[in-house]
Amino acid sequence: MLQAKLFDISLFLVAILVAFFSKGILIENTTFIRTLLVYWVFSILYYHLRVVTRKNNTSIDYGISYSISFALFTGPIGLLLFETVYRFSVFFYKKWTKTADPDELSHTFYNIGSFVLSNSIAYYLFQNLYPFAQSIPFGFYILIFVLVTLSQTLTGIFLSLVLLILKDIKTIREASKFVFETISFLDIWKSAITNGLLFVFLLEGNWEVVIMVFILNYIVSTSFYSKAQSIQDKNERDKFEQMAYTDFLTGVSNRALMNKRMKELNESDEYIGIVVADIDNFKKINDTYNHVVGDLAIKHFADSLKQVVDTNDYLFRSGGEEFTIFLRNKSYEQCIATIEKVKEGFANNLFEVEFESKQIKIPYTASFGLYYFKTNDTITMEKAYISADHLLLDSKQLGKNKLSAKIA
Incomplete structure (x- = not known):
């Protein structure tokens, strides 16, 4: 979108103006080139540790930034060159x-402008507030924490403005929520401590320790990234498994999961009541x-069955308008009472x-077959299901809206 590209370029141009109105590079050229190379190398190494998310049509990268320590050490124009x-x-x-x-080129201009502008503001605040921070215990790191928080908040605001322009975010309220969601105080503390240490050791000219801080942070970040990736992979696997085992019309488990549970x-060695039910005259x-309307009737039937099953019970859509329930940890009499309650409700x-x-009301009934037995005894779940299905047919032949039950 043209408006978004104009915003990206405008942000970039404002960042250039802010940088060039500063005092210039604060350190001598040799030190600046060395600093630039070290930060560039480790930033490139850290690039694969970023977390990529999407907001509708826009991809968003999250990762630790070392821009604030670079800005404090070299000044805004030095930061502009690095970014x-x-x-x-x-x-x-x-x-x-x-x-x-x-739109990668436009995104590149946006990233340069966003990070240079937010961290240049942090730089100017540091120059003015540092004398006061010196009089407070741990004042330097408290100030760095505040500046990192401000920098991340500004970056979130810039990004929310882009999303508003692209209409990936619709309202100011939604944009405000997005900004707060981008702020992680754990990440802020990590970034504040890392950037604070880097700035201190850069001022001392202790390059060995500067590199060690980068290496140590890389090792820690890699560990956190691996764990986060493992959790994300597991969540995705669980999500796909849930999709594979869920009936999309009713939201209950499908036949594939029923076969697995069988x-x-x-091997559970427990008493189970297998109930097979379907809608009469569907x-x-x-x-x-x-x-x-037929689909809505099936959904209504499923919702009614959900109301009577316990957390230990299983409910499946085993066919078109047919559902199967595994009633667990109940006596035969309790299973009968449960199904009678459902039947009377219909x-x-x-x-x-x-x-x-027009709003119309449609009456319907359902028939049920219940087979009660003990698993791991003389009959398998598969055979018990066939027996429950035959009992359902008995209910149909008896005039429907019936429950036929048998105990093994």
Whole structure:
């Protein structure tokens, strides 16, 4: 979008103006080049440790930044040179690996402008507040913490403005929420301590310790990144597994998970009531109204069954309008009472739905088959399910809206 690109360029130009109105590079050229090379090398090394998220159509990179210590040591114009070298290195790397976004150049200008502007503001505040901070215990690190917090907040604000322009964020309230979500006080403390130490050792000219701080931080960051990646991978696996085992119409478990649970429960050595249930005269609902109403009837049936199952019980959609329940840790009488409660609820409850621009109430009933047995005994879950299914057919033949039950 043109407006977003204009904002990126404007931010970049403002950052250039702020930098060039500063006192210039604060250190001699040889030291500056050495500092630039060290920061560039380790920033490139740390690049793969960034966390990439998406906000609708916009990709967002999160990672530790060393810009504030560089700004404090070299000044805003030194920071501008560093950010330009580093960000364009990333730009050409993405182009080379074919991972660049279509607007990657615009994003590069945005990153330079955003980091230079936010950390230049931190630099000017440091110059004015440091004399007061010296009189406070740990005043230097408290000041660095405040400046890092400010810098990250400003960066979040700049990013939220871009998202507002792109309409990935709709309201100011949503933008404010996004800014607060980007702030992590654990990351701020880590960044504040790291940048504070780097600045102190740079002032002392202790390059061996500067490099050791970078290396130590890289090792710690790699460890945290590996753990975070493992958690993310597990969450994604769990999400895909949940999707694979969930019926999307009703939100209950599907036949695939039912088969899996059967194998597990075969070894459980417990009493189970297998219930197979379906809607009576379901084809008539589809023929009288339409399949959308039929789907809503199935969802209503599933929601009604959810109300009576306990946390230890299992509910599955085992066919079109057919559902299967594994009632666990209950006596035979308790299983009977549970299903009778459901059956009576259907007899007294009407299913309300919109049809042809009118709200109508549709009555329906359901039939049930219950087979109660002990697992790991003389019959498997698979055979018990077939017995429950046959009992369901008995209920249909008895006139529907019935429960047929048997105990092994």
